[in-house]
Amino acid sequence: MSIKDKVIIVTGGTSGIGEGCSRHFASLGARVVIASNQEERGQKLEAELRSAGHEARFIAVDVAKEESVQEMVRRAVELHGRIDGVHCNAGVWARGKVTEFDEAIWNKVMNVNVKSVFWTAKHTIPVMERQGKGVIVITTSVAAFIGFPAHALYCASKAALESLIRCLATDHAGWLRVVGICPGTIDTPMLAASCEGWNKPVAELYADVARRIPVRRLGQPLDIAQTAAFLLSDEASYINATSIVLDGGTMALPPW
Ligand SMILES: NC(=O)c1ccc[n+]([C@@H]2O[C@H](COP(=O)([O-])OP(=O)(O)OC[C@H]3O[C@@H](n4cnc5c(N)ncnc54)[C@H](O)[C@@H]3O)[C@@H](O)[C@H]2O)c1
Structure with a gap:
């Protein structure tokens, strides 16, 4: 399994699962583009990984905004000339019932969790099409499949991603693979x-x-990172338009 020398963007790459992925992909020799809205953490992580001899660059981005995502993609191509994989992982969480929420929280969660993937796909797909090859990995959640109490908005945002995975994979079949990762409790x-x-x-x-x-x-971020690295590698070339559940078996549990 190898992602050595592959150019891989990790959104939300400065914290939690994304940070674990940035570190792991770099350790496997990938050229990692760490993208997030946490500038200070991003600069520090870039410096740490580079001083350890890895190829890592931080790009500040607000994934909810199309022009910011477009600029992230432009800079990644400027740095490396190509994009082999994107891990759309940035996300936000919100607790509450629909009766407690207003449009602002709807916009925040849907923009960061869903629109972000739409824009990221829109701007990376032409780059990957020119190359004739590319992989998009999307962090969804077991929340896409479970009706967690007081999580309607978050669950709906993750379920939307499950649909997007299938649609992107079929619309751009032949040279693009799109795979989801559904973490449990990380x-x-x-x-x-x-x-x-x-x-x-x-x-x-x-x-x-x-x-x-x-x-x-x-689960630990490394549990997700190891699977994400595999999915981004050529060894996973027959895994497409589906999601891998990484929940330690949680979804098999009876409800009481
Ligand atoms: N932790 C879990 O148990 C769990 C379970 C299932 C799914 N997930 C999903 O995994 C992903 C990562 O979550 P995490 O637990 O590592 O959370 P985290 O809060 O540690 O990391 C989230 C990252 O997203 C970035 N981000 C948020 N809004 C952004 C924006 N507008 N622009 C750019 N970057 C932005 C943050 O800066 C941060 O780096 C999320 O999509 C989350 O929904 C997490």
């Missing part, structure tokens, strides 16, 4: 934020959840 800043307001400290909540997951632990 130990990241987003997960920690989702535990705020509960009646227990985060460590206790994590231990409770880990006891229920069939593999008996939370």
Whole structure:
């Protein structure tokens, strides 16, 4: 399995799952473009990876805005001359029922989680078409398939991505592969934020959840990064228009 020398953009590449992917892809010899709206973290990660001898560049982007995504793609091509893979991973989370939400939160979640992938695909696909080859990996969630209480908006945003995966893969068949990764419960800043307001400290909540997951632990960003690297490699050339669930077995559990 090799992604050596491949040019791979990771959106949301400065935190949690995305940071794990940036680090892992770089360690495998990829030319990583770390893209996110966390400029300070991005500059630091770029410096750290480059000083360790890896090829990594940070590009600041707001994935919710088309012109910002277009500029990210332009700069990646300017740096490396090509784009072999994009991991659309940036995302935001929101808890609440539809009755509690207004249009602003709808726009935020849908723009960052869904529109971002639309724009990223729109601007990378022509580059990949010219090359005759490319891969788009999209971080969705088990939330696309489960009706998590008070998560209608987040769940709907992730379900939209599942559809986008199939449509992009069929519209650009022959030279583009599009694959989703559906993480379960992964130990990241987003997960920690989702535990705020509960009646227990985060460590206790994590231990409770880990006891229920069939593999008996939370997922780590590296669990996602290892699969993402495989999906971006040529060895995964027959995996297309589908999603890989990485949840330690959570979705197999009975509901009570
Ligand atoms: N942690 C989990 O348990 C879990 C489970 C399923 C799916 N996911 C998904 O995995 C992805 C990564 O989540 P994480 O847990 O690592 O969260 P995180 O909060 O640690 O990282 C999210 C990243 O997205 C970036 N981002 C957010 N808005 C952006 C914007 N407008 N422009 C550019 N970058 C932006 C952030 O800067 C950050 O780097 C998300 O799509 C999330 O929905 C996470």
